[in-house]
Amino acid sequence: MLGERLANRMRHLSKWGRKQDISCFRLYERDVPEYPAIVDWYADEHAADPTREGDAIVWLFTRKKDDTLEKAVEHRRDAEAEILAGLDITRERMHVKHRGRQSSGDGDRAQYERVDTRANTKIVREHGLRFEVNLSDYLDVGLFLDHRPTRKSVQDRAGGKRVLNLFAYTGAFSVHARAGGAAATTTVDMSRTYLEWYERNLALNGHVIDADHRLIQADCLQWLAAGPKDDTDRYDTIICDPPTFSNSKRMKAGSFSIDRDHPGLIRDLARFTAPKGEVFFSTNSRSFEMSPDAVPGNFGCREISNRSVPEDFRNKRIHRCWRLAEGWERRR
Structure with missing residues (x-):
């Protein structure tokens, strides 16, 4: 059942991927209730x-809460066998991930922590651009597939603009902005590891860091709170995809909750926005509700989630995304 579903999806999405010039996509997302799993494909x-x-990244979830350990293990083995057969791959090309609760309570940070050292990397394509993914060493591989349409949108409108990418991870949004002809980019993340990864992604696409295209290692919240230094710190396009929750010891504020703290974050983003500039703001929080007081009076706000989640994702609530723009009519 699962294997047949994967084979059918592969036939469809491989053709779709060639037309889109992408080599990585979501194959399966809990499509069959008997097999609660997520399977992503990276060629x-x-x-x-x-x-x-290609290689399959696999997340397996508990089928029934009252399953015995023996039944859970049996079901897991069955699911793995179905995946291997359906995709006709060896076990070495199936990478099963496990997301456990961290003792720190920092659920989002866990995806960035190293869990292996094999450095099983490959170069994939997305709309003609090249990105390094690491299939083995982290819970996430370095490219969030669900933000693919928004990255393309940023690329298409980046010509001549100043772009700020916050909580940048491996910098995919910045790479797309550079490809779209951005006049300047500033890429901010707390992790030196991921900023170095971003530099490799830039190099794969023929770009380097220079005076107009900066990277900054900083706590994004602290960096925003300090405010813009001058007009060069005001941007035509800002991308902000913050963690749902974080209590990293490196954060000056101690803890951050997107549900609780987004009004202050959005007000800080507004200070960095150039006249008639725009902000793409997204979150994976399932409980998030945009506060009526979060959006400054001179900004409009429209949810664009129906356009920001890609075709290959069955879960259309994988994230929510808003476009805020200075000078727009206020609308949510």
């Missing part, structure tokens, strides 16, 4: 046959 950019020369 190398030069794969002669992307349907056979």
